[in-house]
Amino acid sequence: DAKTTQPPSMDCAEGRAANLPCNHSTISGNEYVYWYRQIHSQGPQYIIHGLKNNETNEMASLIITEDRKSSTLILPHATLRDTAVYYCIVRVAGRSGGSNYKLTFGKGTLLTVNP
Amino acid sequence: NAGVTQTPKFRILKIGQSMTLQCTQDMNHNYMYWYRQDPGMGLKLIYYSVGAGITDKGEVPNGYNVSRSTTEDFPLRLELAAPSQTSVYFCASSYAGAEQFFGPGTRLTVL
Numbered sequence: 001d002a003k004t005t006q007p008p009s010m011d012c013a014e015g016r017a018a019n020l021p022c023n024h025s026t027i028s029g030n031e032y033v034y035w036y037r038q039i040h041s042q043g044p045q046y047i048i049h050g051l052k053n054n055e056t057n058e059m060a061s062l063i064i065t066e067d068r069k070s071s072t073l074i075l076p077h078a079t080l081r082d083t084a085v086y087y088c089i090v091r092v093a094g095r096s097g098g099s100n101y102k103l104t105f106g107k108g109t110l111l112t113v114n115p
Numbered sequence: 116n117a118g119v120t121q122t123p124k125f126r127i128l129k130i131g132q133s134m135t136l137q138c139t140q141d142m143n144h145n146y147m148y149w150y151r152q153d154p155g156m157g158l159k160l161i162y163y164s165v166g167a168g169i170t171d172k173g174e175v176p177n178g179y180n181v182s183r184s185t186t187e188d189f190p191l192r193l194e195l196a197a198p199s200q201t202s203v204y205f206c207a208s209s210y211a212g213a214e215q216f217f218g219p220g221t222r223l224t225v226l
Binding site for chain 2: 049
């Protein structure tokens with residue numbers, strides 16, 4: 001799986017948009033970008049994923065650059081409950097075997113939402 | 116649906132003791148995983164299973180064993196606990212390799 005690079009920490013004011021960057025310059029054509037988050041002492045939670053088109057769901061938006069070497073997770077109106085470590089993960093998606101489904105977690109970005 | 120449940124939530128073991136961490140999912144997922152998370156670090160895959168009766172090693176399998184006799188259950192066994200196994204253990208499941216659903220974790224301390 002391609003390696004990802006994220007800033008170790010970011011701050012955001014409550015109610016403002018939080019934009020979390022991720023670099024994945026060695027991403028392959030068949031690799032997706034996944035985002036998970038982990039609120040303190042809880043299990044990770046899936047947020048969103050995408051291949052090359054921008055994606056949006058009820059939690060967030062994912063913007064992937066045209067060359068797919070970087071992406072940004074956007075939380076449009078951050079709340080205090082969004083304070084968490086956010087993980088950007090790049091991996092193959094498909095049915096080629098269980099080992100391809102493992103998630104490789106780095107250290108992520110600690111997002112702190114301030115009142 | 117309860118999702119992924121793990122027991123116990125907390126446990127303290129003495130060196131050399133053994134224990135089983137339980138994991139159950141009620142989403143009929145074929146794929147299940149065990150991860151460990153050391154303080155300040157990301158998660159590392161210990162073992163995974165692609166279906167009942169099939170298991171395979173992840174990145175850090177030494178000191179652990181698993182079994183998968185049913186779709187729902189994926190217990191993790193520690194035979195001879197060591198201080199290096201002090202960690203938080205997360206179980207997860209998925210249907211077809213897309214999003215993984217994680218349990219609340221088991222916090223294990225080995226003294």
